[in-house]
Amino acid sequence: MSASLAPECNEVKERYDNCFLKWYSEKFLRGTATSDECEPLFKQYEQCLSKALKARGIDTMLKEAREDNRENDAEHMRPKR
Amino acid sequence: MVKFYSSTDTYSYPFPAVTLAYFLRYPNPYSTHVLSTDTISRHYDPVTQRLTTIRLHLKRSKLPSAVLKLIPRSLLSASAGGDTQSYILEKSVVDVREGWMDTESRNLEWTGVLSVVEKQEFRRPQLNEEERVWAGMENAARRHGFISFNSGTKVEVDTGETTEVKSAVTLHSHLGEKWKKRKAAEDSAAGEKEEEQPQKMGFFKSWSTSSLQRSIELIGLKRARRSQPNAKEGMKVVLERMREGGLVAVLEGMRRDREAILGGHPHAFKKGMGKGEDED
Numbered sequence: 237m238s239a240s241l242a243p244e245c246n247e248v249k250e251r252y253d254n255c256f257l258k259w260y261s262e263k264f265l266r267g268t269a270t271s272d273e274c275e276p277l278f279k280q281y282e283q284c285l286s287k288a289l290k291a292r293g294i295d296t297m298l299k300e301a302r303e304d305n306r307e308n309d310a311e312h313m314r315p316k317r
Numbered sequence: 318m319v320k321f322y323s324s325t326d327t328y329s330y331p332f333p334a335v336t337l338a339y340f341l342r343y344p345n346p347y348s349t350h351v352l353s354t355d356t357i358s359r360h361y362d363p364v365t366q367r368l369t370t371i372r373l374h375l376k377r378s379k380l381p382s383a384v385l386k387l388i389p390r391s392l393l394s395a396s397a398g399g400d401t402q403s404y405i406l407e408k409s410v411v412d413v414r415e416g417w418m419d420t421e422s423r424n425l426e427w428t429g430v431l432s433v434v435e436k437q438e439f440r441r442p443q444l445n446e447e448e449r450v451w452a453g454m455e456n457a458a459r460r461h462g463f464i465s466f467n468s469g470t471k472v473e474v475d476t477g478e479t480t481e482v483k484s485a486v487t488l489h490s491h492l493g494e495k496w497k498k499r500k501a502a503e504d505s506a507a508g509e510k511e512e513e514q515p516q517k518m519g520f521f522k523s524w525s526t527s528s529l530q531r532s533i534e535l536i537g538l539k540r541a542r543r544s545q546p547n548a549k550e551g552m553k554v555v556l557e558r559m560r561e562g563g564l565v566a567v568l569e570g571m572r573r574d575r576e577a578i579l580g581g582h583p584h585a586f587k588k589g590m591g592k593g594e595d596e597d
Binding site: 242260264281298 | 336340341344351352353354355359360361363368373375413414423425426564571
């Protein structure tokens, strides 16, 4: 699995990634997913990561970029057909 | 004045496998400059059955010496040698029912110097009725071509289906624009930083801002042209591993690639692959 930018989050990231891969291949790709079953694990991973992003000062940069993105999303991420 | 690069390609793998490979593409032997990948948000909409993912990649990069010569020293204090790490924000939306995945990646830093936005559109080819029937029969004949993760997880890779991908990179330099704005703001606020101004303004006078921007966009364009084939090769390595040994082989390959990166011998490793080091 790919590494987390925060080594202290590697373990919880790996647990989440494994859960996601299983859900993605078994449910999502087959069109049988009814909900994101890995959300509880994601919340744990997110909690660890958000601390790390804050400590590195990346959180504000990220927020700005995502707000920028949101404005463009409506036109760019729409399916073409 | 924006530079634009685009290309199309066909993967000889079915659409679902390609989307999985996209999420699993780092690390691979062609991406030893990618240090980490984190998912920062993920949303599944059960009504549309679309999955939206935002990830943050950290890449080791080197500013090309040509760019170093062009941009003012005062900008470079943080990384005087041009060695730097940069964050890339990636957004993707997958719709498996309609058979498309759209992705967009952009740099988070240095956007004042050069903003690079890469978009990719993955499409399951649209088949007509007759082709659909044949594909179905062919699929049935190839059911053994599953990949398995553990007992329950199977993604088909040998169905004979293909996936089309369109890539486009947009490069836009805003160099000089911010300082012009800042200068105007400072002038009206009775400039306290007067010592810094003459040097900067002198710099931008000697080259016109627009020709500087064009030069930087051109350098970025050359880089994009060089890195695109590597990005595709990386995806193909991951897909090949999937075909050979399923998800287990992909994960095992990732583990080895990650060790090679952490082991600090990315160059020796890369030499073996015969690839350059500026792919970002």
